[in-house]
Amino acid sequence: xxxxxxxxDAFARGLYEAGCRFASSYPGTPSTEITEALAQYDEVYAxxxxxxxxxxxxxxxxxxxxxxxxxxMKHVGLNVAADPLYTAAYTGVNGGLVIAVADDPGxxxxxxxxxxxxxxxxxxxxxxxxxxxxxxxxxxxxxYTLSEQFDTPVLVRTSTRVAHSQSAVELxxxxxxxxxxxxxxxxxxVMMPANAKGRHVVVEQRTEDLIAYAETTPVNTIEDNxxxxxxxxxxxxxxxxxxxxxxxxxxxxLGMTNPLPRRKFLxxxxxxKTIYVIEELDGILEAHCKALGIDCKGKxxxxxxxxxxxxxxxxxxxxxxxxxxxxxxxLPVRPPVMCAGCPHRGVFYVLSKHKITVxxxxxxxxxxxxxxxxxxxxxxxxxxxxxxxxxxxxxxxKDAEHKSVAVIGDSTFMHSGLNSLVNVAYNASNSTIxxxxxxxxxxxxxxxxxxxxxxxxxxxxxxxxxxxxxHAIGIERVRVADPYHLAEMEQAIxxxxxxxxxxxxxxxxxxxxxxxxxxxxxxxxxxDRCKRCKMCMKLGCPAISMKDxxxxxxxTQCVGCGICKELCKFDxxx
Amino acid sequence: METKSIMIVGVxxxxxxxxSRILGQVLLAQGYAVKxxxxxxxxxxxxxVVTYVKYGDAVYSPVVEKGEADVIxxxxxxxxxxxxxxxxxxxxxxxxxxxxDPMPVITGAASYxxxxxxxxxxxxxxxxxxxALTLAEEAGSAKASNVVLxxxxxxxxxxxxxxxxxxxxxxxxAKFIDMNRxxxxxxRAV
Numbered sequence: 219x220x221x222x223x224x225x226x227d228a229f230a231r232g233l234y235e236a237g238c239r240f241a242s243s244y245p246g247t248p249s250t251e252i253t254e255a256l257a258q259y260d261e262v263y264a265x266x267x268x269x270x271x272x273x274x275x276x277x278x279x280x281x282x283x284x285x286x287x288x289x290x291m292k293h294v295g296l297n298v299a300a301d302p303l304y305t306a307a308y309t310g311v312n313g314g315l316v317i318a319v320a321d322d323p324g325x326x327x328x329x330x331x332x333x334x335x336x337x338x339x340x341x342x343x344x345x346x347x348x349x350x351x352x353x354x355x356x357x358x359x360x361x362y363t364l365s366e367q368f369d370t371p372v373l374v375r376t377s378t379r380v381a382h383s384q385s386a387v388e389l390x391x392x393x394x395x396x397x398x399x400x401x402x403x404x405x406x407x408v409m410m411p412a413n414a415k416g417r418h419v420v421v422e423q424r425t426e427d428l429i430a431y432a433e434t435t436p437v438n439t440i441e442d443n444x445x446x447x448x449x450x451x452x453x454x455x456x457x458x459x460x461x462x463x464x465x466x467x468x469x470x471x472l473g474m475t476n477p478l479p480r481r482k483f484l485x486x487x488x489x490x491k492t493i494y495v496i497e498e499l500d501g502i503l504e505a506h507c508k509a510l511g512i513d514c515k516g517k518x519x520x521x522x523x524x525x526x527x528x529x530x531x532x533x534x535x536x537x538x539x540x541x542x543x544x545x546x547x548x549l550p551v552r553p554p555v556m557c558a559g560c561p562h563r564g565v566f567y568v569l570s571k572h573k574i575t576v577x578x579x580x581x582x583x584x585x586x587x588x589x590x591x592x593x594x595x596x597x598x599x600x601x602x603x604x605x606x607x608x609x610x611x612x613x614x615x616k617d618a619e620h621k622s623v624a625v626i627g628d629s630t631f632m633h634s635g636l637n638s639l640v641n642v643a644y645n646a647s648n649s650t651i652x653x654x655x656x657x658x659x660x661x662x663x664x665x666x667x668x669x670x671x672x673x674x675x676x677x678x679x680x681x682x683x684x685x686x687x688x689h690a691i692g693i694e695r696v697r698v699a700d701p702y703h704l705a706e707m708e709q710a711i712x713x714x715x716x717x718x719x720x721x722x723x724x725x726x727x728x729x730x731x732x733x734x735x736x737x738x739x740x741x742x743x744x745x746d747r748c749k750r751c752k753m754c755m756k757l758g759c760p761a762i763s764m765k766d767x768x769x770x771x772x773x774t775q776c777v778g779c780g781i782c783k784e785l786c787k788f789d790x791x792x
Numbered sequence: 793m794e795t796k797s798i799m800i801v802g803v804x805x806x807x808x809x810x811x812s813r814i815l816g817q818v819l820l821a822q823g824y825a826v827k828x829x830x831x832x833x834x835x836x837x838x839x840x841v842v843t844y845v846k847y848g849d850a851v852y853s854p855v856v857e858k859g860e861a862d863v864i865x866x867x868x869x870x871x872x873x874x875x876x877x878x879x880x881x882x883x884x885x886x887x888x889x890x891x892x893d894p895m896p897v898i899t900g901a902a903s904y905x906x907x908x909x910x911x912x913x914x915x916x917x918x919x920x921x922x923x924a925l926t927l928a929e930e931a932g933s934a935k936a937s938n939v940v941l942x943x944x945x946x947x948x949x950x951x952x953x954x955x956x957x958x959x960x961x962x963x964x965x966a967k968f969i970d971m972n973r974x975x976x977x978x979x980r981a982v
Contacts, residue, residue: 222820222828247832326831350827383854384816384828454854461852529857540859543915544877549870550902552894554804554839582837590899663832755898760838763893764900772892774925774934 223387225380228351229318230255231387232358237395238262238288238316240280242273244633245662246292247327248381249320253290254665257674261392266665266674269600269633270295274302274317278371281315282407284397286362290318293334294599298634303371304341308417309407310369312398314362321377323454323498324525327661329580329599331523333499338373338476342421344428345373345476346437347453351385357473360437366398368424368431375475377498379454379525429477437473440486444468448490450483450503450514455526459496462531478506487512494519494535498526556585558761559730559737559777561656564701565625567757567781568708569593574715575622577610579603579630582660582729586625590758594625601626601634608638608647619648620715626651629659629667632682636691642720643692650714650721653684654701657728664732688722695721702727704784730777738778743769747790754782754791795848797856801875802867803892804831804841807938810963811865812843814942817959819847822951829854840871840894865941867924868892869908876912885917886944888924888937920944927978936975939964943979953980 223231229252233241241264243253257264267273270291280287291299296319303317319337322328338345344364346357354376361372405413432438443465451459452472459469470486472478483506487493495504495516504516519534520526532538556563566586569576570593578584578597587594598606603624611619626635631653642649659665666672671681688696695717699710707725714721728735740761748768755762761775762782769790771782783791798815800808809830816828824847831841844856861879866872866887876885887909896902905911912919922944928936939960946956956976964972 220820222816222826224830250832379829379854382830382832384813384830385826385851385854386820457852457854525855527855527857528853529860540857541881542859542877543879543881545873545915546911547905549874549905550894550896552803552838552840552870552874554837555895557805557838585837589895589901661837752900755900758895758898760892760895760898763898775892 219389220386221389222384223351224251224382224384225348225351225354225376226251226382227255228387229354229358229374229376230259231389232355233288233316234259234262235355235390235392236359236362237286237393238362239285239395240277240287241265241289242267242276243290244268244270244273244295245659245665246295246320247662248322248376248378249290249292249295249318250662250665251381252318253674256288264674266667268668270299271302274299274306277315277317278302278306278311281311281313282400283313284400285313286395287313288316288318291320292328293319293321293332294328294330295319296334296337298600300337300341303337303343305409306371307341307343308409308414308421310420311365311371312400313395314365315371316358316361316365316374317371318374318376320381321375321499323377326378329597331499333502334373334375335475335502336500338375339502342425343371343373343476344368344474345375346473347375347475348380348473349453349456349471350380351383351387353473354380355387357437368428370424375453377454425477429479432474432477432479433482435474438479438482439469439471439473441469441471442489446491448486448493449496450486450493450507451496452503453498455496455498458526458528458531461528463535472503475502478503480510483507483510483512487514496520496526496531553588554585555588555758555760556582557730558759558775559779561701561725561727561730562586562654563591563757563759564704564707564781565652565654565725566591566593568704568711569623572712574711575610575618577603577607577622577624579624579626579635581627581630581654583625583627583654588758590756600630601638604635604638604642604649604651607649607651608642608645611647611649619718623650623652623711623715625654627660628653628655628657628669628684629665632668639688639693639722640691647720648718650711650723652711652723652725655684655724655726658732660729664729684724693720693722695719696724698724698726700727701725702779702781704781730779738780740773740776740778741771741780741783741791742773743771744790744792747788749788749790751787753785753787757782757785793848795846795851797861798845798863798865799856799861799875799878800843800845800865801871802841803871804837804839806867807935808841808843808867811938811942812845813963814939814956814959815845815945817962818951818955819845821955821958825849825851827851827854840874842875865945867937867941870894870905873905873908873912876915876917879917883917884920885912886920886922886941886948888941889921890925890937922979922982924979927982928975931975931978932971936972939972939975940979943976944982946976947980947982
């Protein structure tokens with residue numbers, strides 16, 4: 219039976235069919251749905267971990283116990299998990315271990331555009347790269363075969379267009395796998411120098427063995443269409459190339475992008491007159507070609523920024539452009555915004571009003587940087603807001619301490635903000651931290667986390683008590699405020715900024731999009747009372763606009779949070 | 793057959809994901825090779841969103857680029873204009889007449905464009921404009937505008953209504969199915 223499946227759902231199906239028993243992940247676009255889909259299969263234990271390092275270590279432990287195990291993350295998540303990955307490459311596995319990493323060319327929902335293939339090369343771990351949903355399923359299964367055959371973790375790299383596109387997938391039944399009995403093997407698993415030295419030798423030999431496999435594996439395919447032009451490609455780029463150039467060229471498609479074969483590259487190059495390398499992001503296949511002495515063109519034509527597509531390839535290689543009739547006028551852009559009723563809005567309004575320097579973090583609230591609130595000064599990576607603020611305040615002293623805050627969501631705080639807060643307490647940093655506790659992991663589409671009281675399956679779980687946690691770390695000043703009550707939030711922020719001590723404000727109000735959150739009736743504007751002062755417009759609420767010179771609230775969007783009513787000096791909003 | 797390309801455009805939160813899944817399901821049931829490309833994550837939060845549905849004998853790239861779309865289905869007028877340049881010569885637009893101000897309009901940095909439908913028609917585009925929001929509210933929820941538009945589109949494609957009804961059953965949660973069937977019927981009757 220064929221089913222239309224998202225790449226991520228197909229990936230989960232492959233893990234299920236291969237007998238995967240244990241999965242631990244942290245959500246991150248575009249990888250999130252793999253683990254959500256996997257949790258639907260009763261035979262697989264699946265959980266959200268607080269971060270990717272915890273997830274990979276847990277999956278590695280499950281592998282030691284003999285189970286086929288799994289962890290998923292986005293590209294930047296693999297940076298967090300790089301530490302266990304690079305040493306798991308040395309220990310190898312017991313039960314198979316597959317790690318999914320999802321890149322985001324074009325940065326649809328990411329802070330950088332890094333190419334995860336570098337991690338595969340640097341950690342000396344094999345990497346598979348599917349180009350559609352069927353391959354997502356097949357390569358997840360192949361990942362386990364390779365992991366157990368070569369005694370190594372296996373990375374499977376997807377990208378946004380593979381992870382978030384649906385195509386037809388053939389479903390097969392699950393094959394149960396017995397646990398591989400655990401045996402104590404310190405020379406293999408205890409990575410102290412004497413043992414690790416021995417394992418490094420094993421890793422280098424394994425790479426040579428994998429290269430030999432790469433010469434013959436059916437996932438590194440050559441399509442000979444009788445042309446003298448050869449295209450070397452992988453992942454989504456293969457699909458773009460195939461659409462642009464159809465069967466007019468020969469293809470060498472790498473389904474395994476680390477390690478790369480040598481003989482097969484040379485043979486393919488020898489069979490063609492001209493070679494183009496078409497790959498998204500960095501020129502990794504191209505560098506391999508050039509190291510082998512293959513004359514080819516790649517990044518000098520396509521660059522390494524953003525996504526590729528069939529139109530770019532047709533234009534660059536065939537000089538072909540589509541006839542396009544543009545809309546006759548300039549149109550206003552529509553950037554993403556905080557939703558109507560978003561609890562973060564009240565906090566950012568106060569920060570914007572008082573021109574506070576804001577050390578930002580990763581989540582929906584990064585949108586606080588956008589107009590009209592513009593209440594963010596920098597955003598780097600998960601958990602960085604608190605530590606960056608600490609360094610900033612330490613150097614600039616009181617001038618900064620009384621005028622700057624860090625903002626971090628509940629899930630991001632549990633991910634990696636906690637260590638930074640320990641540093642604030644330990645090193646007596648006069649920093650003010652606002653934990654934006656909306657009781658969910660918002661941006662990735664509502665995943666549970668250690669503060670929400672539920673686990674991935676939706677069952678009750680221990681909930682971290684943020685107030686008690688902050689106290690336990692050594693932060694004495696901890697208070698909770700409601701972002702829907704602007705006066706209360708403003709007072710909390712100004713008081714904590716004025717104090718020469720580390721302090722935490724927990725801004726607590728669940729995400730307005732959560733199903734259990736009851737919305738109030740929409741508010742409306744009494745046009746006779748509206749004095750056109752535009753105070754309500756300063757909130758940047760997508761439900762409020764000016765119609766015929768007066769404020770107007772869109773009843774289809776308004777959830778009745780009432781922040782605009784608090785701001786209106788003329789009682790025009792009710 | 794040559795691959796056909798459909799774009800579903802709108803504002804994050806308007807339900808383009810469900811619409812693309814319904815359409816994908818219908819096309820798969822008709823025996824086509826199908827690819828549907830979705831948008832998740834930050835771009836979903838009230839931003840301009842686009843999903844692609846492609847079908848034919850074999851589909852490779854999941855994305856639709858400038859000058860490639862046969863049909864654009866739009867949940868919002870400004871978004872119909874924004875993506876109109878992706879249409880092929882002779883392409884069609886089916887759009888809701890709903891308007892949602894983007895943030896530059898809300899902050900006063902830009903104004904919402906006027907006479908969009910007229911300007912699209914002046915580009916020689918076949919435009920079907922429907923007040924999907926009012927019909928959706930009549931069916932029971934403003935959120936069903938997406939399914940109203942699927943009803944409108946279903947009249948323009950040659951497939952049996954039963955295939956669409958099956959796709960609705962598969963894609964819509966059971967407790968909302970009656971309301972969505974009503975929304976679909978209202979769209980189909982336009």
